[in-house]
Amino acid sequence: SYQYGFAQIRELQQLIAKEEGISERNIILSAGSSNLLEAAAICFNQPGGNIISADPSYRDLPDKGVELHAEWIKVPLTADYKTDLDAIEKSITQKTNIVYICNPNNPTATVVDTEKLVSFCKRVSQKVPVFIDEAYIDYLPDVKNASMMRLVKEGLKNVMVVRTFSKLYGFAGLRIGYMVADKDTLDKVQVYAQGGNGISVTSAQAAIAAYQDKDFLKEALAKTIASRDYLYSVLKAEGYEYIPSSANFVLFPIKMDGMKFIQEMGKRGVGVRSWKFNNKEWCRVSIGRMDEMEAFAAAFKEIS
Template sequence: MMMRTTNKSINRRDWLKATALFTGGLTMLPPVLQGLQAAPPAEAAVTTLEPPVSALGHSGLTATSLTGFSAETASPLTGLHADAAIEPRIPGILKARLFANENPFGPSAVAKKAMMDSMDNGYQYPFMLLKDLEAKICAYEGLDAKMLMTSAGSSPLLLGTAITLLSNGGNVVSADPTYDDLPTRCEKIKATWIKVPLKADYTHDLDAMEKAINKDTKLVYICNPNNPTGTIVDVAKLKDFCERVSKKVPVFVDEAYIDYLPDPAATTLIESVKKGQNLIIARTFSKVYGLAGLRIGYVIAQPAMIDLLGHYSAAGGYALSLPAITAALASYNDKPYIDDVKKKMEASKSFLYETLKKEGYTYIPSHTNFVMFPLKMEGQRFVEEMGKRGVGLRNWKLNNEDWCRISIGRLDEMQAFAAAFKELS
């Protein structure tokens, strides 16, 4: 169990600093939001902890334990992406960092140069530069500026959505397992999470999800491609689903990993938003663009929804740093760079598939930069043993079985995984 300090209070200034979410005072928030109070920091480094549900998922997808992980930044309200909410402390040299779904090939050379060049203007608030980035996104997607909101990664926007739509109760419907950041936050404000099991092929069961919607449903959440399974929803069925369902309740489509698909434009639901449907589409620069450490993302929705989300979401020039905006502006829609990242990622993924096959393992074919495969040993022990060999991984419980979700790294990292894996398989 995570160690906690005995002091259960937290002052307003520290709370705001921890969440980086609200621009107003606590007196402006509904009483139900007290359930979202950030946990006090851990006393010290611990060797075994119970990770926060927002970091690891729960119910159908729960990490039993992650021995050797730090409790730093583990508060459910930090706003960090779930994959970044914990950091492994592995004895010796970490040869392969394969637990956070990051882009190990890093930002583009153009983005890195732009960040360096921006330092001379570090004393300035980046209002004007952010307008340039937003204008660039809107021009490419054919959007009205009132349909876009940027923030420090997509997580603050997920939290803002939870507070905006479910602070007065109700329920959110999602697949299970899926990326649980938003529905978990809904539970923190006393809303209910209705979990609909994935189909046998680990894809969303849209029919069952639609049937699960009731009079108290305030939001439907779909992660496509799905985390942690790496599967995608049939595009035609998803568009039909959203057209019907969005007439009754908002649908949040999290497209964090969509840029890894061969043709993202054929899968995105942005066109549905432009047609007037009540959808919220989330995008991030944390994945293909390699800017996870800089924190920048955005949502696309109807102007009225953007206005509502703005009440509880840190957005605009106060939420984003100058280097983050500069890097995003320089690399946005940089096709040669994106194609190169995807080519390298596919090479590493192919190597992983072959490694698993040679050792007699199966896996879920993935459309993303991570892969799920079932283990033949207890999950916690597998993570510990791989950690001793310098390979950082994540273990999960899926359908009451032990699984591993491995992020796709550089080829040398995948080779390090293969060498360690062969010793245990």
Template sequence: MMRTTNKSINRRDWLKTTALFTGGLTMLPPVLQGLQAAPTASEAAVTSLVSSGLSANGLTGLQADAALEPRISGVLKARLFANENPFGPSPVAKKAITDTLDNGYQYPFMLLKDLEAKICAYEGLDAKMLMTSAGSSPLLLGTAITLLGNGGNIVSADPTYDDLPTRCEKIKATWIKVPLKPDYTHDLDAMEKAINKDTRLVYICNPNNPTGTIVDVAKLKDFCERVSKKVPVFVDEAYIDYLPDPAATTLIESVKKGQNLIIARTFSKVYGLAGLRIGYVIAQPAMIDLLGEYAASGGYALSLPAITAALASYNDKAFIAEVKKKMEASKSFLYETLKSEGYTYIPSHTNFVMFPLKMEGPRFVEEMMKRGVGLRNWKLNNEDWCRISIGRMDEMQAFAAAFKELS
């Protein structure tokens, strides 16, 4: 679905979009019509949200990863803190980028239309059910402003990818955190019980970041079918391509059945395009229109190289299989390293792994950084944990050498 309007947030846009909330929602599904009576978010609240990526507990999402880089001293031997695909974009994507550089003076509207048509054809979607943007971040921001700009609460697991929930907190919404089960998976029953009259959104990251666990597919589909009748459910599938059979796990079919879900996908992970910034959401057309008021999307939000690379590599099964093969080899090496040093870990379905530490998390990260290995630490169940992204084999070997000095 092409959008050529500037979605930057300013006073004029806020005045214009007031009409959307007061009279433009009459054709929306019942759950979305509930937004009609609520006032729009204050301009001050949104300005605060847009200008800051900080949460009450520190940095969120990409900001937290980026904040580690200035602390690096010496040579970084292993960049294992950002859940990137260290094997890079596919050769086809790289060639496509260089072949289109001469057209860099052009706005990429038509090329984006081709990419969106390719995604819709593969997934069996109506074009009005898709919105593309520069990675997931603008889409998460747009969702926060649209659905929680009036207040209310968002329900999610804890811990999970906190970009969307912390953005909601920035506009004075409440984040209801539901602890994971003992096996570190989502507690769907507890999440459903946590929903109340003020809940505006339920967020599920599947596979989950930072634990790398997945939700039982049948239970998740049943949960979404029930809950989406009362409140929208956002299912973040950023890491789904790392699963053996993504098609068996995705909730896209549930959207096609008419359920009020928002499914997020990205080219940042298995496709190796994190630096180019491109992603998309799939939802009901009415929800796409609603999100489009505040989520930067379309030809003005995406660069020509990003669209070109995504179009060339989308659903490249041979490339994806090769990436997963290399990733699994590196992950197996990591598992063996941890076990040999007497450490446990959470078995992961993604390109990152969490394991409990035997020293304070910040100190561990600092000591590993001194040895040229960048990592992230977490507090889980009041204990110190490390989340390590899966790197190339040479990076995993660098981790193992440094880790053995501290373990």
């Protein structure tokens, strides 16, 4: 477009504020959520400090902290592959810069108990900033109840909640994300964030339409669930276990070296990712269209 997108960005901000029952002053928009994760890591960095997160979990925020010479305290998951909130809280020290929680977690696609997370945020935010990454929250059956947005609405300080349009909305290439927090916290983070200026008019206008199109979101979720259930059936048929997913990907243990598995799938035109933890090799496969899952199944059956 030949014009700047100030009006569209403001309209999107207003829509989000109305939906969440908060003020526009509680929202920062950005071109995707990654910039906001990195901005928070920079904002709250202190020399000699540490960042605490589950392990494995999404790495953008902790990795940026490590670049700034922070120590990354990695807290193992529970036996059922969920974020161990109790262990994370016990790991907090006077040197802790920020606590990062990805819920649902990436790469395990597991969720923590909502009320336990609420209590955790209320206690921990009195000591250190708490960052809740809700990139995959739209795949849960009751988003409003599961989200920590309510804490910002209630006026809780020092808690940041970040969302993205990259998942259920299908905006991975269009890049729209946002942070919700109390104004004092936003003012601090905004110094290091790109903000709405990084969002194109095309992306903002598309986000305005998508955010209000509830039928589209319901259809996208239903198709994701159908593809996920098909993937479950493929894994079961091949004798593989998996972690039940609350996101748009599934993590499962594999029977060969992770890099070799990636290479073999790549030769067959399928891109996946691998992890290694709990003395196992794991594959994470994203849930796509049904034809894409059928392509995964065909390649997987050749090497499983």
